Amino acid sequence: MTYLSTRAEQLSAFDRLLTIMDELREQCPWDKKQTTESLRHLTIEETFELSDAILEGNPDEIKKELGDILLHIVFYAKIGSEEGNFDMKTIIDTLCDKLIRRHPHIYGDVTADDEEAVKQNWEKIKLTEKGNTSVLGGVPKSLPALIKAMRIQEKARGVGFDWEEKSQVWEKVEEEMQEFKDEFNAAEKKEIDLEKVSGEFGDLLFSLINYARFININPEEALERTNKKFIKRFQYLEEAAKESGKT
Template identity: 75%
Template sequence: MKEVSVYPDSNRKKKLEAFDRLLTIMDQLRMLCPWDQKQTIESIRHLTIEETFELSDAILEGDLQEVKKELGDIMLHLVFYARMADEQKAFDIADVLNGICDKLINRHPHIYADVQANDEEAVKANWEKIKLKEKGNISVLGGVPKSLPALIKSMRIQEKARGVGFDWDNKDQVWAKVEEEMQEFKQEEEAGNHEKATEEFGDVLFSLINYARFKNINPEEALEKTNRKFIKRFQYLEEASKKEGKQLGDMTLKEMDVYWEAAKKLK
C-alpha cells in the first residue's frame, strides 16, 4: 500500500477518549440497565431507522446542533449493535471499524495504490467496478437494496449503470426521452388504460430523475423542498382563513386560492 501523509490532528487524543467513554458507558448499560439488557439486534432496528430520519430532518433544516445530537444517537446505536454481536462472538467494534477502513483503502486505489482517477466520475467508476468484484454480484445492480424507497432506488440504479458506461451522452438526449415518455403516458391515460398508464407514468418519473442527474439536481432533495414549501403555504392558508372565521371545508377553491397566492409572497 502506498504511504499517504496527512496533517496531524491535534484533537485526536480527545476524540479517542470520547469514543472510549461511549464504549465504557455501553458496557455499563448492557450489564446494569434492565431496558438495555433486554434489547436485541432486531429490537432496536426500528429505532435506528427513526433516528436516521431524525438526522435527515436536522440536515434539511440546516441545524448543525441538532445534527450533532442525532449523530450521537446513531453512534450509540452502532456501538450497541457491535456490543450485542460481540456477546454472540460474531464480531466486535474493532472488526467493524477495521472492516470499513479496509474497504475504503481498497476502493480508493487512486489514493493508496497507483491507479489514476483525475475527476469525480473516474472515482465513481472505479468504486463500482471494485465493489462488483468484491461482492461477486452477477449484476451491476445487485448491490441496490430492494427495500430502498423507489425514488432513491432509481437514482442508485442510474448511478450504477453509469459507472460501467451505460448512459446517455448528453442531457438533450435525456430530455427527448422525457418528452417521449410523457407522450406515451398521455396516450395511455386518454385511452383509459389505467394499468398501462401507471407503467408509463413510472417511465416518466424514471426519465425525469435521469435528467435531474444530468443537471446535477438531487431529485430527492428537490421533491422534499417542494413538500416543505407546500406544507408551509397550506398551513398559512389554514391559519389565515381561520383568523377570518372561515372553514376550509366551506370555502370554494377560488376563495382558498386568495390565501394561497398570499402565502406564495411570504419567504
C-alpha cells in the same frame, strides 16, 4: 464556533461512549432487552431525523442526530460482541480495509483524475468483492422507489452505461410524457387502462429522475423541499381560516 479537538481527545470521547454503552447494557432494563431486530426500525427513524436536520440546515440538530446514529452503531457492536459475531474493532478494521481496497488511486497504482473515474473504479471493485453477477445486484431491494431509481442510474453510469448529453435525456423525458399522454388524455372521457397508464407514469418519473441527476439535482431532496413548502403554506391557510372563524 470552530471545533479543534485533538485526535487524543476524540479517541477519549469515543472510549467514554463505549464505557457508557457497557454500563447501560449491564444495568438498564430497557437497554438489556434490545436486539439487532428491535433496534432496526429505530435506526431507520434516526436516519430520517438526520435527513430532516440536514435539509433544514441546522448544525446543532445535525450534531445531535449524528450522535443518535453513532449510539446505534455502538449498540449493534456491543450486541455483536456478546453474540461472538463482531465487535467495534472488527467493524472498524473491516471498514478501513474496504476503504483502502476501494481507493487504489490513493493506496495503489491506479490512476483516477476526476470524480467520475473514482466512481467507476468503486463500482468495478464492488462487483468483484461481493460476487454479484449484476452491477445492480448491490441495490437494496427495500429502498424507497425514488431513491432506488437514483441508485440504479448511478450504478449503471459507474460502468459507462449512460447518456452522453443532457439534451438526450430531456428528449427521453418528452418522449415518455407523450407516451403517458397517449395512454391518458385528460380531455377525453374514455375509460383508461390503469395498468398501462401506471407503467407509462413510472417511465416518465424514471426519466425525470435521470434528467435531475444530469443537472446535479437530488430529486429526493428536491421533492422533500417541495413537501415542506406545501406543508408550510397549507398550515398558514389553516391558521388564517381559524382566525376568520372558518374550518
